[in-house]
Each structure stands twice: as C-alpha cells, then as structure tokens.
Amino acid sequence: MRTPKLLAALFALALLLAACGGGDEGESSGSSDASEPAAATSEAAGGASEAGSEGGTSSTDASDVMAAMVTDVGGLGDQSFNDSANAGLERAASELGAQKNVLESGAPTDYVNNLTQLAQNNFSPIFAVGFLMTDAVTEVAPQFPDQSFAIIDSVVEEPNVASLTFREEQGSYLAGVAAGLMTQEDTEFTNPDDKTVGFLGGLEGPLIKKFEAGYTAGVQSVCEDCEVLVEYAGTTPEAFNDPAAGQEIALRLNDRGADIIYHASGATGAGLFEAANDRQFFAIGVDSDQAAVNPGIPILTSMLKRVDNAVFQTVEQFANDEFPGGEVQTFGLAEDGVGLAPFGEFSDLVPSEVTDAVDQARQDIIDGNVEVPTEPQQ
Amino acid sequence: MLEMRGVTKAFGSTVANDSIDLELRKGEIHGLLGENGAGKSTLVKILYGLYKADEGEIYIDGEPAGITTPSDAVDRGIGMVHQHFMLVPTLSVAENVVLGAEPGQGPRLDIAAAERAVRDLSERYGLRVDPTANVGHLSVGVQQRVEVLKTLYRDARILVLDEPTAVLTPQETDELFTVLRGFVDEGLSIILITHKLGELLGVSDRITVIRDGKVVDTVVTSETDEAELARLMVGREVVLQVAKEDVEAGDVRMEASDLIVDGASGEAVSGVGLEIRSGEILGVAGVDGNGQVELAEALAGVRQPRSGRIELAGEDVTALDSAAMRARGLAYVPEDRGGKGLVGEFTLAENFVLKTYRRSMFSKIGWLLRNAIRAFARRRIDAFDVRPPNPQASAASLSGGNQQKVIVARELAGEPDVLIANQPTRGVDVGAIEFIHGQLLEQRERGAAILLISLELDEIRQLADRIAVMYDGRIVGEIDAADATDEQLGLWMAGRGGPDEDQPTGDDRVRS
C-alpha cells in the first residue's frame, strides 16, 4: 500500500510543479529577465530614444540613487506600461548605475503597502505606475516628504511627487495620418474603394478618448472624406482584458468596411490581431511595438507610449538634483514620450509619401503648427 | 462446487470477514445466516468481485476462481440478486434481462430473440413473467423474478440471493422458495442470505452462521431448530417469544379519517381511517412502499395530508406540525434513522433535544442550555444503555442498534400518550430488537396508544393487538391479532382477498 501512495504524492507534486513552471515563464517577475520583451521593444523602436540617453553622460554621481517602482495589478509581463516602466528603470540601472527594485501589486490594497515599504527602505524616486495608484500616492507621499515619488498617467499635487503624463493624442494623430493614407492604397490588406478606418477603445473614459480624438484628427488631416468607426469594449476595467470582445468588435468594424483598425484597449487588442489575421486587414498597435512581438500578423505600426523614456529621464533628473517634484511633466512627441513605431514587416507596402507625411506631421506638432485635440470633436 | 477458504477483509480497524470458510455443494440451497453487520454482505460482495479480499482464496470446481470484477464472477457462472434491484424501470422485462448481453448482431437489438429467450427461461424454471411488460409497472415480487431471470440468462450455475424475502409477502416468499427448489433440481446451487431464521429452516439444506465476521458453525438444516440457530447467531440464549401481558384497551387516543396523503410521486395514502386506543398496539403490516411512510408522517405532523382529519384525544390536529404534535404527547420513531431520526454529525446530547430544544428546560430566550441538555442526554443514555455512554459522541459513530436506542429513548421521554413507530427494529441487532420490543410493550402496559408499522410480519404478529394490512395506500384488511393467520395477512399484503376489495375508497376505517 505504501508505494502507490508515495507515487500518487509524487505525481501530484510533479503536476503542481509543471503548473508552476508554466506560469513562471509567462510572468516571472524577477528584477532582471522579465523585462526583456519590453527592452527589446525599446531597442527596436530605434534611435528615437537617443535624445534621452544623452543625459546619462552628464550625470555626476548617480550610483547611490535607489530607484524603485510599484506596478499596478496588471503586474510585470503585461507588455504594456508596467513592462515599459521597468525597462526605463533597467536602463537607469545600467546607464546611470542606479539601484532598482520592483514590487508587484496583487490587489489594490497592495498599492499603499508597497509604496510605504519602498519609502521606508529609503528608495527614491519611487514610481507608481498607472493612474489607479493616484489615491495611494496621495496618501503615502506626504508621509515621506524627504523622498521623491512619481506617478505615471495621473496627477498628484504634492511637492515631492512628479506627475508624468503623456500626450497620447499626438502619437495617435500620427497613427491616424498613417491609417488615413494607407486606407486609400491598394494592397492585399486594404481596399482603396472604401475609405473607412476603425478605432477599438478599451474602457470608455477620458484617457482613451484622447487616443480616439488624436487618431480621428490624424485621419481627417489627410483624408477629409474618410470615415472613422469607433467602438469601445466596455465601461469597466474588464474592457482592457477582454480579447473575445475585442475580436467581435474588430470583425464588426471590418464588416462595416474598416480595413485599418487602431486599438487602445490593452490585452483586448489581442482579439483585434486575431481578427486582422483571419480577415487580412491592418491593425495598429499601441503602447509598445506590437508588430515586433506578433510576427506575421498584419500590424501596420504601433503608437508608442515611451513610459521607459519618461521613467529614465525622471531618474536622471533626480540624479542631477533636478527632480520635477510638484510639477506635471507632459511627454509628447517633442519629449520622445510618444511616437510611432517603424513600419517594419509591412514597410514594403507603405509608399514613401506616407512615411514623409508622418514625418511632416510629427514635425508640425513639435513645431506647434498643428494643435491636436484631446477630446473627440462632434 | 464453490469453496471459500480463509477469506478475510478489513475496513480500517474493523474486520468485516475474519478467515471465513464456506463450502457450497452442487445442488444445495445453502443458507447464510447472521445479524445485521455480521459480515454476510461483505462476504458475497467479495465472491461477486465487488470487494477484494485481503486474504483467502475462492475455488470453483476445485480451481482458483480468480474473480476480481463482477464480470469475472458472471463468466464463472455466478449470478447475484441484490437486495436493491438493478433494473431499468423504463425498459421491458426482456430488455432488462438481456441488457449488457444483448442477442443480435452489432448494434441491432434482436428484441424478438430476447423475448423468446426470456419466455423459454421462464417456462423452464417456472418463473411467470410477461417478457414484454414494462418493468416499472411490475410488482416488487415480479421484479425480483426479472432479476433472477437476468442471472439465468447469463447461464449462472451458482445463484446468490441477498435478503430476497425482505420485500415479499408470505405467499410470494413461499412461491420464491418453490422456484428455488426447482432450480436445485435443475442442478443449480444457491446461497441464500437472510437474517430470518424461520424461513431458512423450510428451504435450505445446510446453514452457515456468521457472527462478528467469523463463521460460528455450519449445520445441516434437518438436524437443527430455530432456538439453536438463534443461539448461534446471537451468541447467547434468545427468548424468541415475547411475553405479552394482557392489557385492556382503553379510550381512543388517536383517530384518523379519510386521510389522503401525497408522496414524492403522487398520491401515496388514499383514504385511510384508523383508531388507536390506549394500551394497545395497532400493527400495520404490508410490503414496503405501500404508503406506510406517508401515513406515519401524516399522523406525526411531518407531512401535511391533502385531505382528511386527524384527532388527538378529541382535538383536531390535522394542521399541526411535528413539534406541536410532540408537545401534545405524540412520539414518533421514523423509519430512516440516518436521514430523519438523527443528525449524524451532531452529538448525542444535541440529538436528544431534536424536537424539544425549544422547551424552557432546554433553552431560554433562544439560548441553548447546554448543561441541561447534556444532563438530560446522560440520563436517557443510562436508562436505555446506549453505548458508548458519552453524550458528546457523534450520533454517526454509534452502531445501528444504539442509534435506534437513542431515537427510542428520546421519543419515549416524558411518557407519550401516542407512539408511532415505523420499522423501529430495521437493521439492528437482536439485542437491540429485544430491547425495543420490550420498550414498546412497556409503553403499552403503561397505557400508551401505539401504532407499529413494520415490514416484518413476525414482529407485527408478536407485538400487535390488532393487525391492519396496507396495500396501495389503503388499509385492505384488519383483524384481531389472535385470529390472524399468515395466509390471510399474506393475501391482504398482495392486495387480494380484502374484506372491502371491491369498494373503491369507501370507509376503510379499522375498528376494534
């Protein structure tokens, strides 16, 4: 009787281990290797980030900087802003010699605990990644007035908190320019007779409306009679994590003629990519260069949100005693905070006029010749 | 023919079968006798491949049988008729018989061939069954024949019947035994399991008695008698006849008229009327499932009758629930110990106040008085010799007999005026049976009115002053216990020969 029991126990163990091992690959959090996808992305994004790195040489004594970040419940491995922020810290660690620590949050209650723990251990600056942590930062930062905090995608009005926001509408505008021109081209993915493009939003709210507004303005700047179909996945946070809904919406938009669909919907976008692959139309990714991590899928380009650059620059400013505490930093095209990924795999299908137009639009925005709306025009 | 040698099977620390030897000769009916829990069922389950023996061997015709699954057993010519039938009620007799061994080629079922085979078998062995009948519509006795046919169809040479008479009327029992004798003449061998000694004497050739998992003795039937068998089975001298004092029946304590009660599947009691008097036991006999449970529950207030009237000492109590009935002096021992009479996970103390927890001596303003409850439990436990005598023991940890004692001890507390006891001795050991019978008679002498429902005709005949027989939701006959014969009762139990057989509902009231 002993042996079968032992065997059963071992078998159970083996199963559990297999399960753990599998999960681990997906979202191993360790402070080093998990960030590789994001880091690779930032490299693929190319020279755009060089402007930021210049500061590295000028830093004086950054090795005693102890930078840290707290993820929101999405955690590392989200291939989105948590990973991107981590990549920024990585870069600060390697280029500025800063120490780093990353704490993931398993539940909203962890936000305060994690921020407090880092502060008590003398980390500074401490990055709170994501607007969900606004209340937590508002609560914790005043308790540690001698340390610096930064919040991403939100504003906290405390003297020791830097608020890092992004002008997603500017990057989305470029995506719109590309989409508006490409929908008129005759390729295997686009139909020049139907000048319709689509937008798939995640949680319907002011943040994602910025994406929609910039994108629509971009499309219309190059194609006045183009139609932009807009749909949102929902009104709860689930809307950022619902690939099935994303696929459904993408197919519906495509049925109605959209041959290029831009998404700002987090993990919901995976459904768009699936649909784009099935129906062979163009998708436009968001946050990081999603074409690079989804080879073979017709992803025209991606709107880049360079959280890594913002994080890196903020660490650098801190090392130089220029930490923008109490300020709202906006990262737009000019600051390399947003951008458009290179056309990559499908660049052959993109005529040079399109790349030229995108470059022109970028320049116009940086120069202030074009003002991009942050709310959809009615 | 069949030999079991040194068969041992333990469940945890309890040894259900301890080195059992059993020899079955060709062409004999071998009785397997033992109390509930003696290990009879375990033994035949091992034989049939349902359990694996820890030790010991089984030989058929001198060769190791090598039975590990029921299908092995069937292949070796062993047929088993379980206590609970394994029939599909929506299929016909023939379909049930051939199920799992269908004639015909491939997926096609040759129904005609199946019916022919069943007809041949039933003629050859004298088992009257219509092969085309729907099993769900057959009486229990006929269903049992279908079970037997199933084994014959599979060419069984050794037939094992587990408590086959439990569901039969006396006549059906006689009929079954005649059929079994016929089998033996055809060369079959039979193991007949039962805890009723009387019937074994009439039909078997030899009897093996098992007690506490061990074989006590194997005796030749013609050389033994009931007293010896009882002594072997219980391990001490048993008083087979209960001493019943003469008690003059008094006033009517409980009266029911025109009761119609719904069961789980439609009307179960169809217009029953009865009276129970102080100082008498009214026995209700009948085959299981003829409305006894529903009648008892309706009388005890557990089940609301659809129509009719119930009076307790002249008061209309038809609409009262069981707690209110209890408060009016009605005690009720239900037929299902585990599911109704007790809460298995509760302590004995908690079980002792199942109906009386609201009384002021056990609770005050919704607060349980645990010390008082425990003290009460301890005294009842002592009075009824419940083992273990620990009020904190869980009810589930007790033996069936002790569980039943707990229920009886609880129900008889406070000297009830009326007692309804439904199968109070089902599945308990002889010691507990004696004890419970003694309690019933004591209550009767004290002047309680008792309704005793039982499937065991012997029990009813021993205890009751009057005997009513229930069939198909009605009381089809009623007779003074002194005038009753097994034949008469048996006919009534089968729904025949009742005094009011031809009256549709009428007034079935039983009068003394």
Add this chain to the structure above:
Amino acid sequence: MSGDEIEEVDEAEGRRSIGEILREQVVAAGRALIFPAVALAIALLVGVVVILITGNSVIEAYAALLRGGFGSRQALGRTISNATPLIFTGLAVAIPFRGGLFNIGGEGQLFIGAIAGVWIGLTMPGPGPLVAFVAIIVAGLAGWIWGAIPGLLKIWGAHEVITTIMLNFIGINLTFWLAKNPLSGEGAVPGTGFVPEGVRLTRLGGGLGAAHYGFVLGIVAAIVAYILIWRTTKGYELRTVGQAPGAARYAGMSVAANSFLAIALGGMFAGLGGGLESLGTFGKVSVPFISNLGFNGIGVALLGRNHPAGVVLGAIFFGGLAAGAQQMQFSTGVPLDLADVLLAIVLLFVTATKLVEYLLGRRARTFAAGTRLEKGLAG
C-alpha cells in the same frame, strides 16, 4: 397526562469541570488544526522547489515571508488589514455552509455592502461616528438583501450556487455603475469621492499602519457567529437543516426559512466586510475595487473548516501570506505569485479530502469534517 413533562433535569449533573471542558476544547482545536497544518507543510515543500527554480535562497525567501507577515508591527498591520475583510467574507461562506448552502455570492454581496456604506458616508449629514455607524449598518443590510435574493430563489427551487454566481455579476456591475454615475467623485481614479475624514474608520494605530478597527469588528462578528450557530436555538435549527434536512422536517423545523436565514446572514457578513473595507481601508469605492475578497472568502472558510474561529485564523493566514509575499518579492526575487501557489496547494489538500484520505489514511477523514464540499453542494 401530557408528554410535555419531561422529567426534571438536574443542571449540575450536566455541568462539567472547567478542566474537562478545556482539555476537550484543546484536543478538538488540535485535531482541527492537523489537517490544514499538513496541507501547509506540503505546500511549503512544493514552494521550496518553486523558489529554487527562481534561483533564490529558500531560507531567505521563507524568512522574508514570515517577517513580512508577522515580523514587525508594520508587517502585522499589513496582515491585519488584509485579513479584516476576509474574516467577513469567510463567515459569509461558513454560515450558509452550516445551513447546507454554498454561498458563492460573497463577492457581489461585498460590493453591494461597500457601495451602500459609501453612499451613506457621502450623503448622510451628522457627526462622523454616527454616520459611520449608520453606514456600517446599512452596508450589512444591503448585504443581507443581496443574500436574501438567492435565499428566496432557493425556496422557489433555484440552486443557490447558480443564483449567487449570477448575483455576483449583477452586484459588481451595479456597484460600478453607482460608483461612476450617481455617486461619482472627482479624481483620477474612477469611482466615488472620498467619504469625509470623520466617517472613515479609525486606525488601530500603534504602528499597525492601515489596519483599522474593522479587524476588531471582525473578531466580534466571528464571536457573534459562533454564539449564534452553536449556542442558540436558531443556530441549532440552522445546523440541523444543513446537516440533515430530513431530520429537520421530522423535528418540525422549516427547511425553507432556515435556508433563507443562513444565506441572508452570509450576505450580511459579506456586506459588512465590504462596508468596512470601503469606509476603512479605501474611504471610497473605486471602479477597479477590491479584487477577489469574496472569492477568497470561500478559501478562508474551507481552510477554517467553516468554523468562526477557523475563519479568523484562515483570514489571518491568507492576509499574512499576502503580506509576507510582498516582503518576499521586496527582499528576494521570488515572485508574488508564490503566495498564490502556496494558497492553491493548501486549499487543494484541504478540500480534496478524498486525496488526503488516500495519502494519510482513513483516520484523516474526521479531521476534514466541515470542509466536505459535497455536503454544501448537495442541497
């Protein structure tokens, strides 16, 4: 003569010495803890392998886990703060379970309680403590109603597992809608505004961080639940209905009324937990609100063998594990997910009673009493 007069009972006879009672209690508690302890030991063993795979020191990691859960006042504060709502959601499962029902609806009941509490906190005028008091009562009431719905549906024949799951969706989304529309507040995080400072639950202080008096209320709630279930006639009925509905009918108890009561009580506890969480920990209901507290309550209840004392211990274990895991990821590179892995294994062994029976022998079965799921699902 009536059967009412059961012989006079001598109370003293039933009274036992303090020593006897104490010994019995200690033995019972010891037996109750064996099962989860074995499960935890197995889980920690598996955890060793996971930690080694991630390339960390086992001793360091487990030391950090323990330190982060219980090693300092702050750690204790985090643990308590995590455990507070879990006591309530654990009771929300345990009490219906005793009544024979399996309440999967803790999550929705908690959300409804949270939003109801905040609604009072935001709109009721008056002194802070009074508002807080009313808010907590209303939170409990709201949870009661949310639990009463499946209770009613149960009487009409709908299985509570299905209805409570459905009501989770409705409760959560209704809460989100209320938080974003009628009760919407300013601020970057979508949801209601903050309730006034005076309405928020006082923190325990003493360096315990965010831990608030809700924990004390949780202990009180567990004691009340214990008394209700084991010391009152109502609880006796409830347990009878849960353990043996046939016996309850036989004894003249209403199965329907007690089932209803059991699950409504469960809802009330979950609602209280939600109210305390929103008024204490967060001060508001934000739209990505608390995650999984209601569902974790099922684990807490199973770990605590559906006994109030066990629920408190289970909640502290859950809370401590989460707090410790945080320390662990801070001090070592072991991912936060290890805590979930450990929890999952513990629950697997605690609930898979058949498996443990098989591994440890039949005797172990008695240790698992109160956690057997079939019981709850059968109703």
